[in-house]
Amino acid sequence: MNKINFTSFNPIIDIQDNILFANNGNVILCYEVKLPEIYSLSEKDFSDIHGAWFQALKSLPIGTVVHKQDVYLKKEYTSNELPDHTFLEKATHDHFKGREYMEHRCYLFFILTKNKALNNSKYVNPFKKVSKSMVREMDDVVKSFISAVRDSISFINNSRKIQINSVLSKEIEQL
Template identity: 75%
Template sequence: MNKINLSAYQPIVDIQDNIVFANNGNVVLCYKGNLPEIYSLSEKDFEDMHGAWFQALKSLPVGTVVHKQDVYLKKSYTSEQLPNSTFLEKATHEHFKGRGHIEHNCYLFFILTKNKALNNPKYVNPFRKVSKGIVQELDDNIKSFANSVSDSVSFINNSRMMDFVSLKAEEIQQLTSAYFNGFNEGYDTDILLDKKSVNIGENHFDALAINSELCFGESVQSSKTNEKFTSDDFVFHQGF
């Protein structure tokens, strides 16, 4: 079995501001998003948000790959920052201490590929041993791409329902390390590929590919009603 040490063959060659130069020649612009609170949007809000995405992304250069990544991690709440002096404060402190919750982080990546086709074998394996010389200097083409991405992100932010900010270099490094480490904290571990699953440390992973519009059924809409919380007086919408 051919093994590659990630620490010796990092997928990232260089980072300039929020621009990542990957070892396969791709250039990636990285952003982190602040999304609306769940169930806070109406049906019209979802339609407007869908329209903002459509208008923002349609102006990007041909061949641009847009990758939206939503990371949900099960966490335990630490109530250390809560006051703990009065009777009521102590009760509140103990009530929330150690309670489980889902932490959600949203990331948005715009990828300028070195080659036009994504089915080239070099894009399949992020650990592929590629010479650093494949990464080119920041030229006019990349600057033009960065300007187009900046315009698209500004359009999304102007919708006032979402806010995407550029990731810093250290944040990109931390996200990369956490991702390939299976979001295990406190230690480094290996990726174990099984026939039916992927194990990284104590965490188990699976994958679902939506590779055709037929996967969506007969109709697709920007939102749907949450029947569990909806009543005669209030209607709660959620993403489709």
């Protein structure tokens, strides 16, 4: 039985800024979402957030996949930033030092799945030449997709209740 070394088959071809190009033809834009604290919003705020998400996501191109991923990490709080000069400050410092808490990070991925034309055997064979018109066509599709996603992100950021930032390429590799 032949063994396959999965580390030699990296699913990522290239990362440019926050844009990931996968080896299956997908283009993925990666963002980190800063959500408001729990129980800090009113019913009207929830309604406003829902409306912003609805308007932003309905303007995306057909076939766009939106993936939201929540990551929870158990960590220990370091109370190094807390002052410990007075009695009350020392008590607070000692109380929180080494306490476990859950760090929450939220990521949002916009995925443009590969074009059906790329499934054609003439684009899969590495020895055949790919026509320049196909590359230009895909380049235009990717550019319009990136533009539409950035418009959606800026619309959500203008709501001022949620902040969405691009994930750096080094962080994408770590994830």
